[in-house]
Amino acid sequence: MAVVSSANSTVMNNVEAVRATLYEAMKNDERTVILGEDVGARGNVFLITKDFVAEFGERRVIDTPIAEASIVGIAVGMAMEGLRPIAEIQFADFIYPSFNQIVGEAAKIRYRSNGEYTCPLVIRTPYGGGVRGALSHSVSIEALFYHVPGLKIVAPSFPDDVKGLLNAAIDDPDPVLFLEHKKTYRLIKGEVPDGHYTIPLGKANVRKAGTRLTVVSYGLYLHWALEAAERLQEEDVSVEVIDLRSIRPMDKTAILNSVEKTRKLLIVHEDNKFGGIGAEISAMVAEEALFSLDAPIRRLCGPDVPSMGYALPLEEEFMSSPAEMADAMRAMVKF
Amino acid sequence: MATTDLRTGSLERHGLSDEQLRDMFRNMLLQRQLDNRGFQLNRQGKVPFALGSEGHEALQAGAAMAFNRGRDILAPYYRDLGLCLGIGLSPFEILLSIFARAEDHNGGRQFPNHYSSKAAGLMSFSSILAAHLPHAVGAAFAIAYRGETGRAVLATCGDGTTSEGEWHESMNFAAVHKLPFVMLVENNEWAISTPLEKQMAQPEIWKRAAGYGMPGRRFNGFNPIETYAAVMEAMDRARAGEGPTLVEGTCYRYLAHSTDDNDLTYRTREAVQERRKDDPVPAFEAVLIEHGIVSPEDVAAMRKDILRETNEATDAAEALPYPEPTDLYKHVYEGAWEPWQS
Numbered sequence: 001m002a003v004v005s006s007a008n009s010t011v012m013n014n015v016e017a018v019r020a021t022l023y024e025a026m027k028n029d030e031r032t033v034i035l036g037e038d039v040g041a042r043g044n045v046f047l048i049t050k051d052f053v054a055e056f057g058e059r060r061v062i063d064t065p066i067a068e069a070s071i072v073g074i075a076v077g078m079a080m081e082g083l084r085p086i087a088e089i090q091f092a093d094f095i096y097p098s099f100n101q102i103v104g105e106a107a108k109i110r111y112r113s114n115g116e117y118t119c120p121l122v123i124r125t126p127y128g129g130g131v132r133g134a135l136s137h138s139v140s141i142e143a144l145f146y147h148v149p150g151l152k153i154v155a156p157s158f159p160d161d162v163k164g165l166l167n168a169a170i171d172d173p174d175p176v177l178f179l180e181h182k183k184t185y186r187l188i189k190g191e192v193p194d195g196h197y198t199i200p201l202g203k204a205n206v207r208k209a210g211t212r213l214t215v216v217s218y219g220l221y222l223h224w225a226l227e228a229a230e231r232l233q234e235e236d237v238s239v240e241v242i243d244l245r246s247i248r249p250m251d252k253t254a255i256l257n258s259v260e261k262t263r264k265l266l267i268v269h270e271d272n273k274f275g276g277i278g279a280e281i282s283a284m285v286a287e288e289a290l291f292s293l294d295a296p297i298r299r300l301c302g303p304d305v306p307s308m309g310y311a312l313p314l315e316e317e318f319m320s321s322p323a324e325m326a327d328a329m330r331a332m333v334k335f
Numbered sequence: 336m337a338t339t340d341l342r343t344g345s346l347e348r349h350g351l352s353d354e355q356l357r358d359m360f361r362n363m364l365l366q367r368q369l370d371n372r373g374f375q376l377n378r379q380g381k382v383p384f385a386l387g388s389e390g391h392e393a394l395q396a397g398a399a400m401a402f403n404r405g406r407d408i409l410a411p412y413y414r415d416l417g418l419c420l421g422i423g424l425s426p427f428e429i430l431l432s433i434f435a436r437a438e439d440h441n442g443g444r445q446f447p448n449h450y451s452s453k454a455a456g457l458m459s460f461s462s463i464l465a466a467h468l469p470h471a472v473g474a475a476f477a478i479a480y481r482g483e484t485g486r487a488v489l490a491t492c493g494d495g496t497t498s499e500g501e502w503h504e505s506m507n508f509a510a511v512h513k514l515p516f517v518m519l520v521e522n523n524e525w526a527i528s529t530p531l532e533k534q535m536a537q538p539e540i541w542k543r544a545a546g547y548g549m550p551g552r553r554f555n556g557f558n559p560i561e562t563y564a565a566v567m568e569a570m571d572r573a574r575a576g577e578g579p580t581l582v583e584g585t586c587y588r589y590l591a592h593s594t595d596d597n598d599l600t601y602r603t604r605e606a607v608q609e610r611r612k613d614d615p616v617p618a619f620e621a622v623l624i625e626h627g628i629v630s631p632e633d634v635a636a637m638r639k640d641i642l643r644e645t646n647e648a649t650d651a652a653e654a655l656p657y658p659e660p661t662d663l664y665k666h667v668y669e670g671a672w673e674p675w676q677s
Contacts, residue, residue: 110669
């Protein structure tokens with residue numbers, strides 16, 4: 001797919017979109033600080049904050065000690081005291097030590113103080129596999145957090161959504177977990193509108209319109225689902241692909257409208273199936289639109305193992321593929 | 336540092352006026368009265384839970400005197416009744432928390448003693464120990480970031496909390512960034528049922544300061560004046576931009592951990608009675624009387640006034656309504672909220 005910059009947009013990959021948005025936030029609001037491991041001189045392990053420290057200084061681009069619980073915890077305190085921190089967890093796999101700070105603290109500050117204190121905080125982290133990241137640089141974490149009221153979760157897949165949703169997350173008065181699929185960082189390019197704009201949290205996007213089947217996905221698998229849907233299009237089978245974009249809140253209307261039209265639902269995600277995002281979507285559709293369905297809901301998800309292995313066959317076995325997704329789509333359409 | 340010795344009756348004021356000394360003593364009496372009130376209400380079946388701070392009175396009355404209202408920030412834990420009173424919370428606000436009334440700062444959501452007041456500079460905290468310390472450090476960072484000199488964050492915890500990883504992480508970050516942060520450890524020797532020797536091999540917590548590259552000191556937390564002097568020195572360092580300090584006050588937990596704890600399962604009544612000999616409330620009273628700062632009649636009047644104030648606060652808070660059931664759904668996020676968006 002050729003992508004060219006126009007007068008009002010710039011072609012970027014996902015890394016560049018994150019970087020450009022963070023840069024704009026730092027420029028626009030003195031209350032914004034970035035903290036995390038290696039975000040300063042190193043410029044983040046993916047070079048997202050490269051040169052930021054030279055421009056904004058060490059007080060605003062903070063290389064923290066290797067201590068994830070307090071990276072989030074200190075950001076919570078900053079947010080309670082009037083700053084607008086953007087905390088980075090270097091890899092989503094490293095977020096576990098900060099679990100209490102996210103679930104027990106950040107998500108409850110407003111609630112437990114009856115609205116006296118708020119926690120406008122963004123926690124960014126790269127997640128997902130397919131990069132030979134082994135057990136501890138590959139995981140998907142969204143299902144561990146999407147159960148938690150008080151938290152918002154965003155998982156954009158395209159650079160234009162990265163910018164609009166990250167801007168919305170930064171503006172949001174509540175804590176937002178911002179998930180960036182690391183395999184899409186440089187793989188996915190697209191036009192990003194110039195200037196400041198936001199995309200509301202909780203709004204999905206129909207990335208491909210279709211009539212025979214609804215596919216809901218996000219992250220790397222969204223791109224593979226689109227690829228699979230294009231293959232089916234060549235076979236004259238029209239599949240609708242919804243990019244969820246936000247995981248909490250989730251866009252019920254977009255899913256139901258599509259399912260009412262196609263009468264079939266396939267949910268595709270890299271995170272394992274049991275208790276995953278697809279479980280909630282399935283339950284919602286079963287509650288709200290069971291009699292519109294012409295086939296059982298199907299979920300194509302990661303296997304029920306702790307993570308993908310480092311050895312190539314162990315990673316490949318974990319990961320799905322556009323071909324596998326196309327097969328699942330064909331089976332659903334035939335049902 | 337010259338010290339007041341509560342046993343010999345010598346008095347080193349550290350600049351405190353008669354009025355300030357009386358205020359500290361009144362705070363100590365009020366703490367004990369409110370502590371008792373919480374336990375009484377629980378035993379009367381009027382409230383499901385109460386927490387006490389008995390044994391911490393002097394430490395908290397002294398530390399609160401080192402807090403500048405309207406400027407400093409307090410990040411306390413759940414055994415800090417006296418500190419919260421000392422920075423401006425009223426007995427009525429305490430009773431609102433005990434009764435979980437709608438007017439409570441937390442809207443009746445949190446346990447008693449989990450106070451929060453943005454107006455008073457009192458940061459909201461949970462029951463998860465040490466989780467508030469990174470928040471305190473983040474607040475201290477915000478103060479320094481904005482270049483606000485003359486402000487500091489006073490964070491507190493018990494000895495038990497110093498075993499948590501976030502205690503270490505907070506101390507380390509505060510030291511690296513030379514933040515206006517004071518870590519006050521109220522060492523009462525018990526982490527619910529676990530005594531100090533099972534918590535740490537080296538029982539002098541203040542000595543850890545050296546490992547973080549910050550000053551540390553220990554003081555007798557049964558002595559409110561010594562506490563004030565130690566905490567004030569640390570707060571002044573922080574306010575002047577000279578960085579954090581670890582201060583450890585020794586005290587004792589006279590009551591069980593909470594109304595739901597039976598401390599006789601892990602310590603003897605006799606052991607507690609032995610420590611009652613050092614009870615800071617009568618000891619400080621004796622010193623103040625000896626030096627003519629209060630008379631026995633003053634003390635009696637003070638006690639009477641505190642009882643009246645506590646009774647009035649109890650009646651006033653009890654008469655107020657609980658939150659509405661529908662308040663459960665408020666303040667999850669800003670504005671109305673559903674996880675499913677339409």
